[in-house]
Structures are given as C-alpha cells and as structure tokens.
Amino acid sequence: MSRGKSGRPTRPSGEAFWWALFSAGGVMAAIFVPAFILATGFLLPSGDPAAAAEGAQRLAALAGWWPVKLVLLGVITLSLFHCAHRIRHTLMDVGMRRLAGFLKLPCYGGALAGTVWLALVLWGI
Amino acid sequence: MAETKTITLELFRYHPETDSEPRFQSYEVPYDEDWVVLDAINWIKDYVDGSVTHRWSCRMGVCGSCGMMVNGEPKLTCAAFLKNYYPFPIKVEPLVNFPVERDLVVDMEGFMDKLQDVKPYIIRDDVNDTSEGEYLQTPAELAQYKQYSMCINCMLCYSACPVVGHEDDFLGPAALALGHRYNKDSRDQGQSERLEVMLRSEAMWGCTFVGECTVVCPKHVDPAGAIQQAKAMGAQEYFKRFVMPKGAGATKGAGA
Amino acid sequence: MSGGQYHRPHRRAWFMERPAYIRFMIREVTSFFMAAYLIVLIVTLAKVGVGEAAAAEWLQALSTTGWKVAHAVALAATVWHTITFFAAVPQAMPIYIGEDRLPDPIAKIVMGYGPWLTATAIILWGVLR
Numbered sequence: 001m002s003r004g005k006s007g008r009p010t011r012p013s014g015e016a017f018w019w020a021l022f023s024a025g026g027v028m029a030a031i032f033v034p035a036f037i038l039a040t041g042f043l044l045p046s047g048d049p050a051a052a053a054e055g056a057q058r059l060a061a062l063a064g065w066w067p068v069k070l071v072l073l074g075v076i077t078l079s080l081f082h083c084a085h086r087i088r089h090t091l092m093d094v095g096m097r098r099l100a101g102f103l104k105l106p107c108y109g110g111a112l113a114g115t116v117w118l119a120l121v122l123w124g125i
Numbered sequence: 126m127a128e129t130k131t132i133t134l135e136l137f138r139y140h141p142e143t144d145s146e147p148r149f150q151s152y153e154v155p156y157d158e159d160w161v162v163l164d165a166i167n168w169i170k171d172y173v174d175g176s177v178t179h180r181w182s183c184r185m186g187v188c189g190s191c192g193m194m195v196n197g198e199p200k201l202t203c204a205a206f207l208k209n210y211y212p213f214p215i216k217v218e219p220l221v222n223f224p225v226e227r228d229l230v231v232d233m234e235g236f237m238d239k240l241q242d243v244k245p246y247i248i249r250d251d252v253n254d255t256s257e258g259e260y261l262q263t264p265a266e267l268a269q270y271k272q273y274s275m276c277i278n279c280m281l282c283y284s285a286c287p288v289v290g291h292e293d294d295f296l297g298p299a300a301l302a303l304g305h306r307y308n309k310d311s312r313d314q315g316q317s318e319r320l321e322v323m324l325r326s327e328a329m330w331g332c333t334f335v336g337e338c339t340v341v342c343p344k345h346v347d348p349a350g351a352i353q354q355a356k357a358m359g360a361q362e363y364f365k366r367f368v369m370p371k372g373a374g375a376t377k378g379a380g381a
Numbered sequence: 382m383s384g385g386q387y388h389r390p391h392r393r394a395w396f397m398e399r400p401a402y403i404r405f406m407i408r409e410v411t412s413f414f415m416a417a418y419l420i421v422l423i424v425t426l427a428k429v430g431v432g433e434a435a436a437a438e439w440l441q442a443l444s445t446t447g448w449k450v451a452h453a454v455a456l457a458a459t460v461w462h463t464i465t466f467f468a469a470v471p472q473a474m475p476i477y478i479g480e481d482r483l484p485d486p487i488a489k490i491v492m493g494y495g496p497w498l499t500a501t502a503i504i505l506w507g508v509l510r
Contacts, residue, residue, distance in 0.1 A: 029415060052437045
C-alpha cells in the first residue's frame with residue numbers, strides 16, 4: 001500500500017465493496033432474519049415425530065419453490081457478508097487492527113464459502 | 126463575613142520542559158452558579174497559578190477552542206456549568222486522542238492535515254466571472270448540507286471516537302462530515318476528487334458507527350449520519366469506477 | 382529528561398470506558414450470533430435437500446431445550462440488530478421533502494418497521510398456513 005507524506009494510503013481501496021455488501025446485508029438481516037428464526041427455530045421444530053414430519057413437509061414445499069429459493073439465497077448470502085464485515089471490524093476494534101488485511105480471508109472467505117454451500121444446497125432441493 | 130462556597134478543580138498538568146509524565150493539580154475555586162468550567166480555569170490562571178496553559182477565545186460556543194475532557198466527557202468548557210458538577214470535584218484534562226502539547230493544550234496538527242485532505246471548499250470545473258453573479262441555490266438544496274456546515278472544528282468528536290484513537294489513517298468525524306457537506310452542495314463539482322480520498326482503506330471505512338461523535342457535538346452536526354451517507358456515496362462511486370475504469374470525466378482531477 | 386509532546390497510553394479495554402461503547406459492542410456482537418444462526422439455517426436447508434425424513438429428524442432434534450435456548454438468544458440478538466439498524470436509518474438515509482426532512486419516526490416506519498412487519502407477516506403466514 002503506497003503512503004503519502006502524511007503516512008496515510010494514497011489510493012482507493014476495495015473497502016467500499018465490502019461495505020456495500022455489509023450495508024445491503026444489514027437491511028436484509030434486519031427485515032427477514034428474525035422471522036426466519038421464529039420459523040425454523042420455534043414453529044417448525046417439534047418433539048412429536050408426526051408434527052416434525054409435517055414441519056419438514058411444509059419446509060420442503062416452501063424451499064422447493066424457486067421464488068423462495070431466490071429470497072433465501074439473497075437474504076442469507078448478504079446477511080453472511082454483513083456478519084463477516086461486522087465480525088472483522090469488531091476484532092479490529094478490540095485490538096486486532098494490525099491483522100485488518102489478514103482477517104479478510106477468514107471473514108469474507110467464510111461468507112463466500114457459506115454462499116457456495118447454500119447455492120449447492122438450494123440447487124439440490 | 127459569609128463563608129464563600131468553593132469547588133475543587135483537578136487540572137491535568139504537563140510541562141514538557143520539566144515533566145516526563147503528566148500529573149494532576151487541585152485548585153479551590155470560588156463557586157458561582159453562573160460560572161462555567163472555563164471561568165474557573167481562567168480564575169485559576171489569573172489569581173492562583175499563571176503557569177496553567179489552556180486555549181479559549183469566544184466564551185460563547187462559537188470559536189471551538191475551549192474543548193477539554195470534563196470528568197471524562199469531551200465538552201466545550203464554556204458550556205459546561207459548574208452547577209452541573211457541584212459539590213463534587215471536577216477533573217479537567219486535555220482532549221483525548223490528541224498528543225498533549227502542554228497542560229490542557231493539544232496538538233491540532235494531525236487534525237488540520239486530515240481537514241485539508243477532504244478539500245473542504247467549493248471546487249468548480251468552470252469558474253464564472255464575478256460579473257455573472259452568485260451561484261444560485263434553492264432552500265431545498267441548502268437543506269441538503271446545512272446541518273453539516275455548522276461544524277466549529279472543536280474536535281470534541283475526535284475525542285469521543287474510539288476509531289480515531291486506534292486508527293491513524295481514519296480521517297475522523299469532523300473532517301468526513303465537512304467533506305460530505307461539500308459533496309452535498311449543489312454548487313460544488315469536486316465530489317469525485319473528495320471521494321478519491323475518502324475511498325482509501327481506513328480513511329472513511331474505519332468508521333464503525335459508534336455514534337458518539339454525534340452525541341458530543343455541540344453544534345448538532347451529526348457527523349455519524351454524514352459519514353454513513355458519505356459511505357453510500359463512496360460505494361456508488363466505487364461501482365461506477367468499476368464499471369467505467371478511467372470513467373469519462375467521473376474521476377477527473379483524481380490524479381495520484 | 383524533559384519530553385516533547387505527551388501521548389496517552391493505548392487503552393486496550395476502551396470499550397468498557399463508556400456505557401455508549403458497551404452498547405456499541407453489544408450491537409456489533411449480535412453479528413456473531415446471527416452468523417451462527419445462518420449456519421444452522423443452511424444446515425436445516427441441507428437436510429431438506431437430503432430428504433423429508435432427514436429434515437423431520439433434524440426438526441425433532443431442534444425441538445430440544447438446548448436448541449430452543451440457542452434460538453432464543455439468536456432471536457434476541459437479531460431483533461436487537463433490527464432495532465439498532467432502523468434507529469440509524471434516518472441518519473444514514475435522510476429523506477427530504479423540499480426543505481423539510483422527513484421526521485425520524487416516520488422515516489423509521491416507512492423504511493424500517495413497516496417492511497419488517499410486512500415481511501415477518503408474509504413469512505409466518507407462509508410457514509403456518
């Protein structure tokens with residue numbers, strides 16, 4: 001990274017790109033994720049095998065519909081990048097600032113891996 | 126004679142020619158309900174200890190030179206009334222996140238540098254002759270940036286911001302808000318020049334929206350809001366440049 | 382030895398220094414819980430991909446107390462994310478009608494709570510119908 005006489009970098013960086021994903025993901029997460037948790041954490045699970053089977057059926061029917069797949073892909077992917085960015089900056093804020101560059105790998109790399117995994121999963125439903 | 130009420134001020138003292146470490150010195154000051162912390166410090170300097178060094182000028186929240194930490198909070202000392210602290214002692218320190226020059230005086234050089242980086246003035250491609258009159262602006266266009274133009278450079282926001290303390294490359298709340306103020310000005314054409322600077326790695330993106338800059342701002346500038354808007358503007362510029370590298374006119378003047 | 386400027390020492394635990402910093406940290410840490418939930422959600426979808434029997438088994442496992450508590454924590458974290466995110470909306474995206482800025486509560490409803498409640502209602506209707 002080239003630095004000017006003030007010691008600060010002199011060229012634009014890719015931070016804008018990650019921030020854009022973070023920002024879009026923040027909106028998606030705020031609007032959709034609480035309802036997702038209600039659904040898959042509380043409404044669909046059941047200790048009763050018959051009820052659980054019915055829940056699985058509902059979920060399969062929903063997730064098998066392509067508009068729902070698109071929403072899931074968009075919301076989960078962007079939310080993952082939102083979390084990745086925030087986790088990276090939280091770690092920087094608590095003293096890992098020197099690792100700012102390196103942290104991109106596990107954080108954004110993890111979100112990217114999650115995206116690929118999710119895409120494969122949705123493809124297979 | 127009636128007993129005069131007093132209040133204790135603990136002042137941060139540091140004289141570089143004799144001190145290697147700062148120390149605190151206590152002063153008993155006559156308590157007056159109408160007095161602000163700045164009045165008390167001036168009283169100390171005038172009547173007790175002339176070696177106390179501090180900055181001040183207008184006494185009315187306009188000049189922005191009397192910012193200090195008052196009981197750990199960044200405040201304009203001309204607006205911090207003794208009665209809000211009485212009868213407890215008041216601890217006064219120089220603004221945090223700045224090098225201390227002497228006693229309550231900090232070094233503003235780094236801040237001034239950052240301020241210059243965002244080019245806080247109107248930039249025009251075509252400068253009209255003065256005979257053509259002013260660049261006109263509607264009240265609605267003025268409303269877009271007016272709030273961000275109220276900054277008095279008191280630097281309280283720099284003391285409230287943890288990122289300023291950790292990240293030297295971060296331009297900081299006031300400078301970014303001022304850059305945004307000009308980016309939002311309908312008369313200005315220097316947006317991409319400024320964004321060129323703001324797009325640098327931690328210059329603006331270091332901000333994690335703690336939001337305390339806005340809370341401590343005596344002029345209700347809302348730097349935190351300005352920075353988030355500037356980020357959105359910067360992201361747009363980033364994608365625009367990605368789509369059109371060397372963008373026709375878009376990155377004009379963005380040398381380096 | 383006389384010094385030049387005095388530089389305050391770095392404060393490692395700066396986030397404990399002010400209540401506002403602690404609130405900030407709580408907001409940031411919601412992302413750890415949200416990320417954990419998103420992984421569980423992808424696992425749930427993966428089970429659906431394997432087959433309804435596997436999904437039913439997984440949903441039965443998720444009904445245990447431990448998972449319920451974990452989901453309750455994730456829900457609290459995510460709702461906190463939602464609230465704090467919408468609180469920032471009027472600052473980050475002010476809407477002007479002429480010279481006047483749309484009042485903050487209205488901006489929050491139009492760009493935040495309105496869409497949130499609508500989306501939540503649609504999702505719950507989709508799951509429960």
